[in-house]
Amino acid sequence: MVKISVIMPVYNGEDFLERSCKNLSKQTLDDFELICVDDGSSDNSLEELKKLSDKYDFIKIFSQDNQGSGKARNYGISKAQGEYIAFLDADDIFIDKDALEKMYNAGIEYDADMVAGNLLRVDNHGKLLKNFNYVDDNYAYCSKIEKIRPEEYGIPWAFYKNIYRKDFLDRYDIRFPDLKRGQDPVFLAHILTKIDYIVTVPVNLYGYSFEAAGGPNKRINNYEKKHDYMMHYYQCFKILDGDGKFNDSLIKYAESLFIFLSLEDNIHDKDLFKAVHEVFEKDNPELFNNHLEEIVCLRLSLADMYDFYSYENSIDNIEESLINSSLNGSIPDKILDKYSEFVENNSKEEDMVCVSKSLINKAIPNLVNERTGKLEELLSSNSWKMTAPIRKFKNRLKKQ
Template identity: 25%
Template sequence: MKASIMPSISIIVPVYNAEKYLEACLESLENQTLSDIEIICIDDGSTDESFEILKRHAQKDTRLRLYAQENAGVSAARNRGLDLVQGRYVMFVDSDDIIAAQACELLMKQAQSHHSEIIVFAGKTFPTTKWKDSCWATRTVHYSASESVFALLNEAGSIPLMCNKLYANALIKRTNARFNTSLKLGEDHAFQMNIFPFAHGISYLNECLYFYRGHDESAVNQANQDWDEQARLHLEIVKYVIASWQKLNIIAKYNEALLRWVSDFFFDAARKCSFNTRQEVGAELKQLLHDTFDSALESTLDDTQWHNLHFIIDTPNVRNPKPLITFIYTRIADEKLSKHVLMSALMQYEQRIEIRIDNGYKTPELAKLVEHDVRATFYDKAQSSQLLDTITSPYVIFAQSNSAYMEGCVNHIFDRLHMIEYKNECAEKGVKPTPLARERYIRGEHFFPADVVVFNDSAKIVRNEDPFFALTPNYQLSYSSEKIYSYEALAPRVYNVVSLSPENKAYHVDFLKKHHEIWNAQQEFSMAYGALNVSACLPYARAILLMDRALLVTHSLTIKRASAASDYGKRITEMLEQTSTRNDVEQSTDTSGFYAALGSYLLALDDSINNYSIYEEIFPFMQACARNIQAHLGSTTWEDKDEIAQWNSLCTFSSQEHFNTKSNLHVNRLTEANTEALDELSAAWGNAARLDSMVHEFYHSISYKTGRVVTYPVRYLYYNIQKLIRR
């Protein structure tokens, strides 16, 4: 087909070793329903058959213009294409992707109907990649020139992708827009940040026109494999964008929006990288922001953006104060501590933590994680009896190898403790609590010193019981609205309420040190001895805080060898025998509640092993323990019918029959929990949609636009005065 002198659309295709997918890509371009296009292919030094494929297509379709260069990277190839385009509009297609046959035709119609200089459209990844599929346009809407930065930072599809946009060539020439060849990642994102602010109208089209191929060789997939490198590359993008906006003389006009972008853009990579790298990039980002923005601008951030930003820039100082909480991972048998479980502690939003890991868990993979996080260390099993003396944090969690904690676990615990202490102080002083004063208070070091903080797990495997399931309030005892109870207030169902599992509790270290002699320091709060130590400590607790929140995800216990499984079963039997013969249990007037809790704990262990070949070795010990506990239970049972069914199955069925029964019941619990979560998510989604509509209406209102225009000179003057003062 013959090329037009000035085609409607120029399509730039950078090509490097794409022989596997190039034919499909070119066919999708050559068969566009809009024929008035040119296809500019830049072969970036391919060493496979890509150039030969391009030559064949160029010979049969004169609209395809072929150029070759030595390998210089995708940004250099795209820049070469921008130097050569002749069309009124420009779009970019990667050599392994496909566009819909009507893509160019629909995009030209959209551009002409609104006289837009950027058109953003929808697409689809294959195979499906969720985060990339969140980067397409989701609705059809138009923004004027004065709304370009708002559209850039708030409308879905604007960033980070390059492939889902059509640009007016006039806009590219007017801004001299080019890709930064020094950026190893995020060159697409940086390009959008520099060109969007100058667009005379931006349209969004909710039409799926682009098909993005995901495969292991792609640049994006390779970059995502190293989060430390990602964080450093994100910092380079931030530096480049800030420098560009300063050079383009638009930073004063859009400084609030730019600071919000920095917080949103940088947070995800900083959260996932190692702590040591976060210290490094956080210090550099903090200095960059200090040199660029007035500190008063932070007041324009919403709460989430403020906390996200300070999560990054406050990292260098996080080791100076003592940690708030210590996670201790103790190895029992031959079970494995997965990277995912350890990462759940390392990636807590509250960074003032420390982590102690049993040397028995040490693998090259975990050793690498610990090497890159100064908060984590391995400890020798022989020194476990002195371990508590080395803890400097006020609280400790005895985590298990199958216990993953929600990223906000530590935040939720201390937010609650801070809130209780703040209310207590307000009551003592006779002042009314206020949100601002509470926020300042929470940032301090004051918190309510509960002896034990108890929380739930998402799948309800730990089995915390509602405190009022079998309790009748007693006027002689105090029942706090903050759900703080003494051991006596919860007796005789205290063990049912808090569970005998060790992993769903944070213990005050001073409380443990005070009663050090009553818990098994040598064997610690391990899975196989958890009930023994929990039951030993709780009678001394004067302040037990119950948090009605799931902060824990319990995974399957990974035991690699059958012999280790047998040893684990023996340890369970030993622990249960020691626990059930403790003096205070034998002397209790109502031991049935304790044995019901012991039965629940046994069921939690029962749920934690999902490999049948391993479970078969442990089952005889589990069933013997269950029958022993059953003899003490009497008429006391549980509130949950599934728990009753699992218990009866454990006591009476064979290993295979029971394994099938407990697996089905576990699926039922997960389904129920997921249904509740989906209902909550659906309600939240509806609220978010309504809020989004209100925000969009506000930012398009005449009063908002007028206010921005009227206040711009004042804001510009204020910013420049502050900049002069800092210099």
């Protein structure tokens, strides 16, 4: 048994393999193996790996028909002989030369099933750049050797900046799901729900070549990948939802979904929102008029499906989305019906509101520039209780 098995899925990576293998050879850890799984490459990746294996005796080569990086990693795990498993993509690098050694030693000392390091971005010129995910507090920065609770990790991103005990993965049969995109967070979400603690080590382990990867929009380029990318959110939410431990991370993760759907490249992507409906709105396959209405509907669906997206921590965002969607015209009755049902089923009795669809559709689009007494008459009417969205507009107008 070796100390660490590094799993590398390879698909058409011949241009990067020499750099990544040379980089790995500089690690100070004295006992590791690199499990390369060629995933049906159509270039000369396999031939390049064979050449490199003559130069570096730590390389072991396996091949499979093209099935995606997730299945390639699963195959690599099954062949691994290491106490711990690390992951490295062909176009990425490890940064600190002693990172694997320090992380392995910490794992042994603290008897840890998961050891976390840090991640930096690498541009096409090899320059190291800051990781904006630490600025946004999306996942934990490792500033010292310590134990943290799994819920302190944050969004289950950047699985490759951590190492995992192989016996732990085998014991719980944790493997990558069969998804074309988004399989990594699902893998890590399963791990976070099974471990008692994470040991953090203040080293920069992973260098992510973000320009070579191309960003999510370039990689999620057909309907199957868009569907699977939405499905990974669904699966992560389902895995981490439940006893409330991961609520903060889940809420932040849900917001990342809405940010992704609101990107300029995505707001007019009908296939993407079709995938949203297929995954989250199976009972309502009809697409709405624009991305804002889609986001309102999705927020309401999440509130129905998951405990973490409770009334208290979702109502403000739902109502803000409702207001934004109304600025483009009338809100579809299906959304208003769902919103009304959501409020009725979840709000406290003293806060109960009755939603008049005709009044909302008439009032909200006209409230932004309204300055007449007619507005005050509408807002103070006793014939119906005002909904929270309209109250928000009233407060906004008072501040202007």
